[in-house]
Amino acid sequence: MSSGGVARSSIAALPNKRGPVESLIAGSNPARSTTFTEAVGYDLPCEAEDKYLSFCPSLESRMKGVTGLSVALIAAAFLISICVYSYLPEMVASHWNAMGEVDGYLPRFWGAFLVPLIMVGLYLLFLAIPRIDPLKENIMQFISYYYGFVVVMLLFMFIIHNQVTLWNLGFAISPNIILPIGIGVLFIYVGLLLGKAKRNWFIGIRTPWTLSSDAVWAKTHRIGGRLFMFAGVISIVGVLLPDYAFLFILLPVLVVAFYTIAYSYFAYQDEIKRAAE
Numbered sequence: 001m002s003s004g005g006v007a008r009s010s011i012a013a014l015p016n017k018r019g020p021v022e023s024l025i026a027g028s029n030p031a032r033s034t035t036f037t038e039a040v041g042y043d044l045p046c047e048a049e050d051k052y053l054s055f056c057p058s059l060e061s062r063m064k065g066v067t068g069l070s071v072a073l074i075a076a077a078f079l080i081s082i083c084v085y086s087y088l089p090e091m092v093a094s095h096w097n098a099m100g101e102v103d104g105y106l107p108r109f110w111g112a113f114l115v116p117l118i119m120v121g122l123y124l125l126f127l128a129i130p131r132i133d134p135l136k137e138n139i140m141q142f143i144s145y146y147y148g149f150v151v152v153m154l155l156f157m158f159i160i161h162n163q164v165t166l167w168n169l170g171f172a173i174s175p176n177i178i179l180p181i182g183i184g185v186l187f188i189y190v191g192l193l194l195g196k197a198k199r200n201w202f203i204g205i206r207t208p209w210t211l212s213s214d215a216v217w218a219k220t221h222r223i224g225g226r227l228f229m230f231a232g233v234i235s236i237v238g239v240l241l242p243d244y245a246f247l248f249i250l251l252p253v254l255v256v257a258f259y260t261i262a263y264s265y266f267a268y269q270d271e272i273k274r275a276a277e
Helices: 003-012 020-026 036-040 056-087 108-132 136-140 143-168 175-196 214-240 242-276
Strands: 091-096 102-107
Touching: 056 108, 056 143, 091 108, 091 143, 102 108, 108 136, 108 143, 136 143, 143 175, 175 214, 175 242, 214 242
Parallel strands: none
Antiparallel strands: 091 102
16 A cells, blocks of 8 residues: 555544644634645645644645745746846847857847746646645645745746846856856755655656655655755855856766666665565
8 A cells, every 4th residue: 555545544544523733724613624625725634633744734824935935936037027128138148058158049028038937837837746646645745845845946947037137138147157056956955855755756756666665765765865965065066167067067966867766776676575585
């Protein structure tokens, strides 16, 4: 049985009584049995203080906080584009090569609004994932870290948008300075997220072997989280050598990706051998 199935079974066995968690959400109506679905749209009861539901008391406030920060970042990106639109050139520099030299342009409209539109798309995708994943109960076990990732990712996109905008307004801040730091911080948070992630179909190191075993998932993500953090530190160091910054970003993450894929395979084979003994 999957961890999601275990969660459902353990919840179903709990006594049907109202505790402080439910009271916080249900308010003053004692006859109303508030569910997690009613509160935030997830199909998981919020009636007991069990290890799967320890986030319930503050979940609604966290949702509001994430929504507020996300909407603020997206709105700020659009507002910046609107304010500076008439000052941007007809063709906006939008892509740089490994040496930090411009090698791609977009028409002014797309140069101004492409990144904000991508931010909208990402945010909607992030909202959808916990609702459509068949293992959504597992995602709820690390939902706070997932929410943190949403904000960190949107903040990263917002910084990229500002770098592009400033460059086209005459303030040439090299992406070889911005990207190593931004991607490094993103990798570090991804490492933290991986260390907390439970088996699901959208978030994490999803190989055939991690998706087939909770034990293999846990082992792979434990080591993968540490390696991603290390890759993030290496990426940040790349700011000291801007001409080679892309190598400090690309090589570590490729090594981590290939290593964790191989690790999950061998960990799974080890699980099979143990089960056969």
